[in-house]
Amino acid sequence: MKKPLDLGFLDNRTRAARESMCHREVDLNRRLAPDVYLGVADVHGPDGQVCEHLVEMRRLPDDRRLAALVARGEIIDSVVDSVARQIAGLHAESPQDPAIDRCATVDFLTDLWSQSLDHLERLPVGIDAAAVLAKIRTSATRYLEGRGPLFAARIADGRAVDGHGDMLADDIFCLDDGPRIIDCLEFDDELRYGDGALDIAFLAMDLERLGARDSAHRLMRVYAEFSGDACPATLTHHYIAYRALVRAKVTALRHDQGDAASREVSLGLLGQVARNLDRGRVRLVLVGGLSATGKTTVSRLLGEHLDAVVLRSDVIRKELAGLDPAIDASADVDSGLYTREHTDATYDELLRRARIALSFGTSVVLDATWLSESRRAEARRAGAEVTADVIEIECCADPAVLLRRIISRRERGDDASDATPAVLDEQLHRREEWPTAQVIDTTDGTLPDTERLDGMVGPGPW
Structure with a gap:
């Protein structure tokens, strides 16, 4: 009633x-x-x-709530898969309407963040957590400022839907013939409208809150498969963060109404907001250094860690010339494909592709020598244009080791690099100091582990 x-x-x-x-x-x-x-x-x-x-x-059994299954430590993979399938089907059947599209725009989401944060800041929990809320506001705003093309493209692709709007594990009942998802948000259409990934992210947030982070990841992955939605990981985490903020506001209101236990719950949810915004940062990582310092190996490692696009100058240089990357195009220093003109064109293309990917919410790793400060400055400007965090890493190794690696690589003939001993010698003289870079010494071949990568570029998506 x-x-x-x-x-x-x-x-x-x-x-x-x-x-x-x-x-x-x-x-x-x-x-x-x-x-x-x-x-x-x-x-x-x-x-x-x-x-x-x-x-x-129809009354449903309390002990079959998804939240209860998680609390008992039951395996919920099949339930998660079924829920993902049902929600993908709901979204596929959603009408397409300008009113729905409007609720998936970057401006609408920006307003939602502002309204919830403004409200929280006036509550006792928010007053106590003022510094946390300020950081959350900055992080959320920073992400949204550079992602206009991403939100526009998702609306054009039909990703704005009339969804569920309030999907919590407590409102999913795991019955023998499949889960029943109840209690959608009916009192305000605009809070039910929006990006389909934002809709399913509510349940991902709740599973993560309950300690079932792997299940949250599975939910988003399986939903992507059933819906055909290649949502970037950064946006997934941004949406999970927003859903956690909504729950933090609700529990903060309960605290304000006299429920003392809700205070810690709300603060815990604000921690979840901050963690997801951190994971969802859009990052432009410059990986530079002399030839044979292991830039490409480190770049691939970072690409996997961040679920990022990796762009390699050696490959793009040859693509621009219409050559297969495996073809040996080595030449004397400052000649052939390695004139100033070709090098400028290569770096320009690296940054052009990076800007596009970053604006669509995909982090980018740029594998090049970055020997000159002027080129690094261009990359920083490119990152600033799309509001991405620029992280700089310089790989280094003992010159004698570099020389052996170059000779070995040329003998194998299995790499896009055309570096020769003469090129290495020239680089050693041309390299400009890079005080803003974090340094990875690859002399002994040891690669950074996950903990060190976290420290250098921040946590990966999952």
């Missing part, structure tokens, strides 16, 4: 309004659980006249 309340965004003071909201709840929830939502029942008073209305539902 609906309470006769006026909440500003929802006015249920009249019986007609409450009846309409009951029907709305049934109609929307029947999309996912038609056998649970049985209809709207009329309540008759002593005079035989209709005086109220009820949503009539």
Whole structure:
């Protein structure tokens, strides 16, 4: 039964309004659980006249809530897969409408962040966590500022949907014949509209909150498979962060209303917001150094760590010339493909491709020598244009080791690099100091482990 309340965004003071909201709840929830939502029942008073209305539902077993399964440590892979499939189907059947599209724009999401943060800042929990909220606001705003093309492309691709809007593990019942997903958000269409990945991210957030982080990852991966949505990992984490913020605000309100235990829950959710925003940072990583210092190996490692695109100057240089990367195009210093003109064109193309990927939410690793400060400055400007974090790494090794590696590599003939001993000698003289770079010494062939990579470029997506 609906309470006769006026909440500003929802006015249920009249019986007609409450009846309409009951029907709305049934109609929307029947999309996912038609056998649970049985209809709207009329309540008759002593005079035989209709005086109220009820949503009539089939009772579901509390011990089969997904949250209960997680708490008991049960394996939930099949449930997660089924939920991902159902939600992908719901999204596929969603109508396409400008009103829905508007709720998936970068401006709309920016407003949602601002409204929730503004509200939280006025509550006791938010006042206590002022520094955390300030950092969250900065991180969320920074991501959104550079991602206009990503949000526009997702809307054009039909990713804006009428979804569930409030998907929590406590509202998913794992029955023998499959899960029932109930209690979608019916009182405000605009809070149910939006990007499909934002919709499914609510449950990913809740699973992560409950300690089932692997299941959260699985949910997003399987949803991507069923929906055909290649959502960048940075956006997934941004959406999970926003959903955690919403729950933090709700629990902070409970604390303000006298529930003392909600304070720590809300603070924990704010920690979850911050962690996901950190994982969702868009990063431009410059990996430089002399030839044979292991730049390409380190770049590939970073690409895997960050789920990033790796662009290699040796390959792009030959692509621009119409050559297969495996072809030996070595030449004297400053000649052939290695004139200033060819080198400028190579770096320009590296940064052009990087800007595009970064604006679409994909982190980028650029594998090149970056020997000159002027080229590094160009890369920093490119990162600033799309509001990406620029991280600089210089690989180094003993020159004698570099010489042996170059000779060995040329004998094998299995690499895109055309570096020769003469090129190495020239680089040693041309290299400009790089004080802003973190240094990786590869002399002994040891590569950085995950912990060190975290320290250098931050945590990867999962």
